[in-house]
Amino acid sequence: MNFGSDNIAGASEPIIAALAAAAREGAEGTYGSDRWTTDAVGQLRDVFETDLDVLLVPTGTAANALSLASVTPPWGGIFCHAAAHVIDEEAGAPEFFTGGAKLVGIAGRAGKLEPGGLRETLTRFPRGLPRQVQGSALSLSQATECGTAYSPSEIGALTELARGAGLAVHMDGARFANALVGLGCSAAETTWKAGIDVLSFGATKNGALACEAVIFFDRNHARYAEIQRKRSGHTLSKGRLLGAQLAAYLQDGHWLDLARSANELAERLARGLGDLPGFHLPFPRQANEVFAIMTRSVAQALHDAGAHFYEWDASSLGPGEIGPDQLLARLVCSYATTAAEVERFLAETRRVARAVASSPQ
Amino acid sequence: MNFGSDNIAGASEPIIAALAAAAREGAEGTYGSDRWTTDAVGQLRDVFETDLDVLLVPTGTAANALSLASVTPPWGGIFCHAAAHVIDEEAGAPEFFTGGAKLVGIAGRAGKLEPGGLRETLTRFPRGLPRQVQGSALSLSQATECGTAYSPSEIGALTELARGAGLAVHMDGARFANALVGLGCSAAETTWKAGIDVLSFGATKNGALACEAVIFFDRNHARYAEIQRKRSGHTLSKGRLLGAQLAAYLQDGHWLDLARSANELAERLARGLGDLPGFHLPFPRQANEVFAIMTRSVAQALHDAGAHFYEWDASSLGPGEIGPDQLLARLVCSYATTAAEVERFLAETRRVARAVASSPQ
Amino acid sequence: MNFGSDNIAGASEPIIAALAAAAREGAEGTYGSDRWTTDAVGQLRDVFETDLDVLLVPTGTAANALSLASVTPPWGGIFCHAAAHVIDEEAGAPEFFTGGAKLVGIAGRAGKLEPGGLRETLTRFPRGLPRQVQGSALSLSQATECGTAYSPSEIGALTELARGAGLAVHMDGARFANALVGLGCSAAETTWKAGIDVLSFGATKNGALACEAVIFFDRNHARYAEIQRKRSGHTLSKGRLLGAQLAAYLQDGHWLDLARSANELAERLARGLGDLPGFHLPFPRQANEVFAIMTRSVAQALHDAGAHFYEWDASSLGPGEIGPDQLLARLVCSYATTAAEVERFLAETRRVARAVASSPQ
């Protein structure tokens, strides 16, 4: 019953097999000029139905920071949701890779930026004013840090504003597959067709061991990306490690199958918790994460029963939405989560809820 | 007959097996708090016969740049051999990670720094002069870029000078195992016992897919290394990828067996070439690389016969050591190189040498 | 009637005279080793009643950025008021000088941080968590961006919290003299005695042409400041330019006389405006700036009458404190402002207010 994160798992069998097979092969091109990487890039072109440039890297932090550095000078401003992973959870990696750009957080319900909030920030940072950083990029998380997903038209409304202000648009797709399955639209519709220039395409959280792709839909931004990757130590000499994982991940829709499984179990979890008295789910479940408000005593009882999940920062909730004896819990299902685990957790939760309800106040 | 580099190979069987097994395991600690990483660190303490701090990263560039950044401020000076990998082959990664430190190259025969050259440079950069960078680190490559190795006493002479000038000492051990086997001394003798503070301990070139360890013998230098790793995107969420490789690499001396095989074949190659007329080996063979001066026509004939190796920068040679129609070739044996490959290459070389010798001038 | 800023003026006569005299002198030490700089540093030690290290620089941005860089690593976090000059008005200079640290804004009434707000932020950035920047500095503005001043005990409460969390404390004293005169306490009481480690001591806005001093009360922080100054291009070869200005500024309390004049005229302005119907002064006048809420039509009429002042960001006001047809105006008096100017402006304002009041709605 471990719902702590989707990176506690290992890797899916097809990915393990591909990795082992590639590692057994003889002499092959280095630094990304291997045939597995070539295969993976070709598949990405098919998946996104367009030509594109790709750089594989081992971590999501590297993918985000390289993406942002490809569109942001040291004096740039990166606008993102106030709870975005890039702003507070990556130890300042975007600041490091860009040479000191500023990340500006914008509030928004359920982890999502809204046009009004973006517009205000654009006004606060007028272009060409030399005493301020120069707005350079908008960064959107898909799925968001609240487990929600932007629809293509929501993305389009934000990217239109961004483009009008001269910003490039980055998408942090650490959980891109889960968002895509949740939305039921095509990969192209939620990215370049909606105005995304650069995408961090995650595989690690969804069945790979360590593989993310920086995808440049606007290939001008890729111009210095390769040397920025090398300079940051992310160009693997045995590039097959990344290429083999990604090729297997994409092969025959394996990535979507993995995400579908995680999302379905998250939905089962959400329904089970939503039906219980004393639980409140503040955000719609649109990917593989479930957020639930519960009392601290219930949370403690669940931990005691062996369930693992994290208390989450409640600042994304509205005023009064959470009581002083309550917490916001995040529960994540991965490709490796099983229906049995979910059912056991729900049974445990029902038991705990009953026990707490019947205990003398 | 591919002697291009030791990173064209895949991974050794025990490492593949360990990786696959770890990837199949269930929920495990993230960001390096997994049991494989713990195992690997424990083995490193045994190998080096001392307590130490360790950070695993996927590339040698990351290991070197993090090592140097842990001991060098933005206004620091890093002194190294003029042909060191860190100075010209890493796209400015040390400059990036340190925030703009200066790498100062020092000439030296056969890829090795000598006390005289270091002393001159220390004089050129006196401490406390605010118009110059402040000497902060000495970086030594073991094995060197010319395939030679520093003896413990040679290292000791350099580190003593460095320490007297207030410098920390880094060792770039991308081919550490090969150097160690070549020297026949202990891992401790060639590192901390000889005055090394931080070591980039390479596994990738010697049988792993992507794994290097930054080893801090002086644990004070490790103080901010973890956040520097995270900030540079090198903290893998599924840390087992690195831990499992390194644990298997170290297990039962596997790493030394791999290096021994590569070195022995390099020795066979060196002897075979050294016996042939028209070939000159300018540096002693002390690890898994062989450098040979040959005519350009012989090199071309060998390439035509399917042999793969690189022409190398001849600036490490003395004046007059190489003729205008000659080149310096680098031939590398890896753990995966076979005796048959070496023999076939030597036979081919003898054939080519004869043909060239008998051809009308 | 120009109340736009205190940097629209030139320099005071004693400072001009000192500058000219120093420029006429013959050969003198360079890079700050001149006798005027020595004199100025000696006077600062007297003013602050303690030993201290000093670096002179030509701008406030340089003083703030060097101060912060002396106590903040690239992975550091700098906590300051959400409206602080360092966070949005210096084009990312602190990010540049620190190598990419993060400035975290904290809300607070009238430009002042309060212990509660600081405590929350300290909780949000726990020490030692490698996925977040590491809190390194607290920066306070004295006077604040709302023209208010922290009392020694207010500073002490904040620095105690900061010190408990391992932060160094910086004071941005671009208008230090005006704050000091407003508070009526000693320079020592509002700085090192209250827990300040590094002070940007401004002279430019108060009668110099271009001179600020970075003052290190904790001299450990000065260790690499000289090379950071040189490296950022702020070490003047003819250091007498800065030294002569500062020595004259401090001589016989000249700096306090200049500030007293500016503050007294600001007080006259504040009283005059406060007495008028339709004007509201949201913050107490404690230095040389007056903030006034007025209708947009009154402001326009004043501009038409030749008065110069800026509309200010109203986000420091409480909800409902300003109406949709109102604006927040900032009016600054400098050492060069005259009583006649203030009186003329007040007369104009009374005229305009009457005209607006009697005009048909």
Next chain:
Amino acid sequence: MNFGSDNIAGASEPIIAALAAAAREGAEGTYGSDRWTTDAVGQLRDVFETDLDVLLVPTGTAANALSLASVTPPWGGIFCHAAAHVIDEEAGAPEFFTGGAKLVGIAGRAGKLEPGGLRETLTRFPRGLPRQVQGSALSLSQATECGTAYSPSEIGALTELARGAGLAVHMDGARFANALVGLGCSAAETTWKAGIDVLSFGATKNGALACEAVIFFDRNHARYAEIQRKRSGHTLSKGRLLGAQLAAYLQDGHWLDLARSANELAERLARGLGDLPGFHLPFPRQANEVFAIMTRSVAQALHDAGAHFYEWDASSLGPGEIGPDQLLARLVCSYATTAAEVERFLAETRRVARAVASSPQ
């Protein structure tokens, strides 16, 4: 008899007068939008006979670092003479301002780069190789660090090579006026007409107190220069300080008069020393610096007699050009040096030379 440097002097009378007058003026535009700066920029356009963009800064280090940062990305390579001021004398300022670019020193006789040396370096750093920094700029010093000057055609030969390799070309003109007077050509001929894109135009060493202009002949490079200046703390709020100095410096050829005086005295010094036995002048005197090889005992005797000058790094000399008991001395004349000083020094030197010659060996 102080020939230590040209920055030991104060400022010329017209510059002092202009500075004082400007400081006495009332309210004026800030941050460079003042009328003195406008005047100075207009005069620069006349001097250089072309349109151009200009940024004034207080130091030569700032001018060089901003110039280089305007044409160099963090992964760039800056090629310059091995003894250039930018490479070792500015504490890493170019590395800091560019975000970690690499300065690559190239040897050359008498402080001057030659096409052969540049060509070799361009070959060493081929474009588009991601494991190396990408050549971005050539930096030439005019006058050089050996007191020599490049002729327009020498500059043209180097800039043609640079342009062919995609490099921008910067000129460090800390002693531009002295070089220009020495060459006897126009300002345009030695800069943009010869292929220079960005010039650090120095005034400080030649009669100003602190003023240098970054001049962009290729105005595309000026695009982000203003925010880079602000971000590095070099945008003076009371911009009149810089504008007034530069306007007076340029007025009616004052700058050329000052340089002419310094150069003539340097010539008198050079002739006087060149005629003496035991003295050797290794470089032609083309600006305001004289380099002389003399015995250490003579140098000591001169110091004892009250003369001040520096021993200079002899690595720019050829092998055998200097004996073990000799040193290379640098003697600098400034605008403020007098004929009497030079004559007194020459008399002293003759006396010392005679005394040494007649003393028993």
